[in-house]
Amino acid sequence: MRNAFLRTAVGAGLVLALAACGGEPTESTTGGGAAAGGDTIKVGLLHSLSGTMAISEVTVRDAELLAIEEINAAGGVLGKKLEPVVEDGASDWPTFAEKANKLISQDKVATVFGGWTSASRKAMLPVFERHKALLWYPVQYEGLESSPYIFYTGATTNQQIIPGLDYLKEQGKTKIFLVGSDYVFPRTANKIIKAYAAANGMTILGEEYTPLGHTEYSTLTNKVVQAKPDAVFNTLNGDSNVAFFKQLKSAGVTAESMPVLSVSVAEEEVTGIGVDNIVGHPVAWNYYQTTENAANTKFVAAFKAKYGAAKVTSDPMEAGYNAVYLWAEAVKKAGTTEVEAVKKASGGIALERPEGLVTIDGETQHMYKTARIGIIQPDGLIKEVWNSGEPIKPDPYLKSYPWAGSLAS
Amino acid sequence: MEGILNQLPIGLSIGAVLLLIALGLTFTFGQMGVINMAHGEFIMAGAYTAYLLQDFADRNAVLVALPVAFLVAGLMGLILERTAIRHFYGRPLDTLLLTWGVSLVLQQVARDLFGAPNVQVLSPTWLQGALGPMPYNRLFILLLAVGSVVAIWVYMNRSAQGRRMQAVMQNRQLAATSGINTGRVDQRTFFIGSGLAGIAGVALTLIGPVGPTLGTYYIVDAFLVVVAGGLGQLRGAVIAALALGLLNSYAEFWTNASLAKVIVFAVIIAFLQFRPQGLFVLRSRALT
Numbered sequence: 001m002r003n004a005f006l007r008t009a010v011g012a013g014l015v016l017a018l019a020a021c022g023g024e025p026t027e028s029t030t031g032g033g034a035a036a037g038g039d040t041i042k043v044g045l046l047h048s049l050s051g052t053m054a055i056s057e058v059t060v061r062d063a064e065l066l067a068i069e070e071i072n073a074a075g076g077v078l079g080k081k082l083e084p085v086v087e088d089g090a091s092d093w094p095t096f097a098e099k100a101n102k103l104i105s106q107d108k109v110a111t112v113f114g115g116w117t118s119a120s121r122k123a124m125l126p127v128f129e130r131h132k133a134l135l136w137y138p139v140q141y142e143g144l145e146s147s148p149y150i151f152y153t154g155a156t157t158n159q160q161i162i163p164g165l166d167y168l169k170e171q172g173k174t175k176i177f178l179v180g181s182d183y184v185f186p187r188t189a190n191k192i193i194k195a196y197a198a199a200n201g202m203t204i205l206g207e208e209y210t211p212l213g214h215t216e217y218s219t220l221t222n223k224v225v226q227a228k229p230d231a232v233f234n235t236l237n238g239d240s241n242v243a244f245f246k247q248l249k250s251a252g253v254t255a256e257s258m259p260v261l262s263v264s265v266a267e268e269e270v271t272g273i274g275v276d277n278i279v280g281h282p283v284a285w286n287y288y289q290t291t292e293n294a295a296n297t298k299f300v301a302a303f304k305a306k307y308g309a310a311k312v313t314s315d316p317m318e319a320g321y322n323a324v325y326l327w328a329e330a331v332k333k334a335g336t337t338e339v340e341a342v343k344k345a346s347g348g349i350a351l352e353r354p355e356g357l358v359t360i361d362g363e364t365q366h367m368y369k370t371a372r373i374g375i376i377q378p379d380g381l382i383k384e385v386w387n388s389g390e391p392i393k394p395d396p397y398l399k400s401y402p403w404a405g406s407l408a409s
Numbered sequence: 410m411e412g413i414l415n416q417l418p419i420g421l422s423i424g425a426v427l428l429l430i431a432l433g434l435t436f437t438f439g440q441m442g443v444i445n446m447a448h449g450e451f452i453m454a455g456a457y458t459a460y461l462l463q464d465f466a467d468r469n470a471v472l473v474a475l476p477v478a479f480l481v482a483g484l485m486g487l488i489l490e491r492t493a494i495r496h497f498y499g500r501p502l503d504t505l506l507l508t509w510g511v512s513l514v515l516q517q518v519a520r521d522l523f524g525a526p527n528v529q530v531l532s533p534t535w536l537q538g539a540l541g542p543m544p545y546n547r548l549f550i551l552l553l554a555v556g557s558v559v560a561i562w563v564y565m566n567r568s569a570q571g572r573r574m575q576a577v578m579q580n581r582q583l584a585a586t587s588g589i590n591t592g593r594v595d596q597r598t599f600f601i602g603s604g605l606a607g608i609a610g611v612a613l614t615l616i617g618p619v620g621p622t623l624g625t626y627y628i629v630d631a632f633l634v635v636v637a638g639g640l641g642q643l644r645g646a647v648i649a650a651l652a653l654g655l656l657n658s659y660a661e662f663w664t665n666a667s668l669a670k671v672i673v674f675a676v677i678i679a680f681l682q683f684r685p686q687g688l689f690v691l692r693s694r695a696l697t
Contacts, residue, residue: 059526215626219416219657222542222662242617272529275529
């Protein structure tokens with residue numbers, strides 16, 4: 001009996017040890033609680049490092065760590081080094097709120113870079129507003145939001161979804177089928193798409209949502225094929241894209257017969273989906289690994305040097321990378337990390353970034369960004385086929401679009 | 410109309426996927442009563458086996474991986490049974506927590522070994538294309554499911570080992586007094602059940618994502634099939650999987666994916682009110 005107990009105890013210990021090494025060097029890089037006055041500035045990184053969203057968010061954290069490393073190598077900010085405090089949101093929205101609270105109250109970080117899904121951002125928003133702390137959110141989203149304590153470094157709808165629709169219209173694709181994951185981003189995005197379609201002579205043949213993590217797409221594919229649209233507008237998120245494109249391909253749908261324009265599939269996701277299954281389909285973003293300029297050459301080289309030559313860079317990673325630089329620039333301009341001063345100093349800051357010129361719009365705290373439509377190539381990278389020519393002014397509430405009048409209420 | 414007709418083969422193929430992921434559980438959960446939350450991770454191990462074998466077999470990795478994944482997942486199951494689960498027999502709640510912990514550990518191990526993003530498993534070129542509304546890869550999964558069921562049936566009913574397995578399942582004490590080494594039978598049952606999960610994992614690479622959280626997408630459905638079919642009942646699992654597949658297919662066709670899930674759950678809950686034992690009940694004189 002004693003023997004059995006011993007073995008069980010050893011087994012449990014082994015499990016614990018495994019769990020401990022499984023944890024990656026992610027959490028709690030901090031020593032004590034309140035070291036705000038030291039010779040480092042603490043910044044929080046809050047992404048899902050486990051769960052269904054880890055697939056996407058881990059690389060954003062990697063890009064943010066790279067930016068912090070580069071800034072430190074160049075002397076830091078205000079003469080102090082940046083010290084990252086990494087937390088795991090675990091793909092669970094209440095956890096995001098809880099960890100945000102911990103970063104602000106306990107670690108006393110100067111700012112937080114974090115989030116991916118809109119659900120996680122919406123969960124964190126009240127925390128940041130209550131503490132009057134700053135969140136830099138690095139992912140394209142559905143717009144219709146402008147918190148005074150969030151900076152949005154990804155695209156809002158008029159910098160991604162509307163250019164994507166402009167592109168489809170230009171290509172003569174007027175009958176559209178909408179496919180999305182069942183949560184706030186796809187549902188809001190599709191509301192905007194329907195308003196756009198009504199004003200631009202496009203028809204929406206169908207609108208389907210699947211739960212996050214859904215993997216069975218044969219029925220949905222059948223519905224899409226039966227409706228015979230010119231194109232599909234895809235706002236699926238996460239692993240569902242893999243199942244969707246694999247099953248679409250085996251149903252005989254090709255990029256020529258029915259292009260599927262995605263707004264959540266970037267270089268990172270293409271490998272997992274399988275290039276075979278998605279080659280030739282269009283995507284809409286603001287940045288691709290192939291975007292040509294000096295800042296991007298440097299970013300891609302640095303990222304591959306740090307994380308491996310096989311790694312690719314993508315739009316959300318670049319937006320996360322930018323966020324750290326933009327915040328650092330605002331802190332330098334303000335001469336302090338104090339939130340209100342940083343906010344005041346941020347307006348008009350313009351940096352040459354891998355995606356081109358990025359300017360902070362002080363009023364909405366969104367960025368001026370260039371929209372780019374790309375086609376997925378057989379090598380898994382994305383080739384730009386269309387861009388907006390100049391950075392588009394962010395318009396999260398679509399005030400400058402007459403057809404969108406009813407949306408922003 | 411064509412759409413409605415197409416849903417029939419789609420329902421069958423959803424049923425085949427459900428059957429494949431649940432087959433292993435009819436052994437470990439159905440026969441041994443072990444609520445193995447790590448079953449999904451054995452499925453994941455099978456999928457990653459196919460991924461790794463691409464280095465040797467290129468596009469035919471899926472074929473080569475079938476037997477290899479059976480062994481890999483089977484061995485993982487055997488190790489889990491020997492080192493941990495056997496100390497928890499008769500304590501279903503503890504087993505549930507234990508195996509859930511193991512599943513989290515395995516997910517993180519996969520994340521550390523292969524990275525958090527999904528990996529690419531190329532499907533064989535001869536599986537591209539479709540027979541009417543039925544893509545070849547779905548047909549392959551259907552045949553694989555049928556093949557597995559036949560193989561298990563033959564094993565259970567025509568081999569001495571399989572009959573011993575049934576004896577232990579029907580009345581453990583009596584089997585033990587008849588001289589059957591129940592511990593060894595348990596090991597074998599767990600090996601086969603886990604191995605079947607590995608095979609399911611290989612098949613899933615054809616249609617779904619291959620990543621560390623793969624198992625979590627299928628584990629609930631797998632338990633649903635086993636519970637609805639009746640514990641330890643092969644034919645129950647077959648009928649339940651096909652019925653759930655068809656129900657899923659038509660419910661989603663006429664409503665949407667989110668509502669279809671609700672409908673399927675509601676139907677199962679209602680069904681279990683009338684038949685708490687599932688479709689088929691194991692008749693046994695064991696005093697349990």
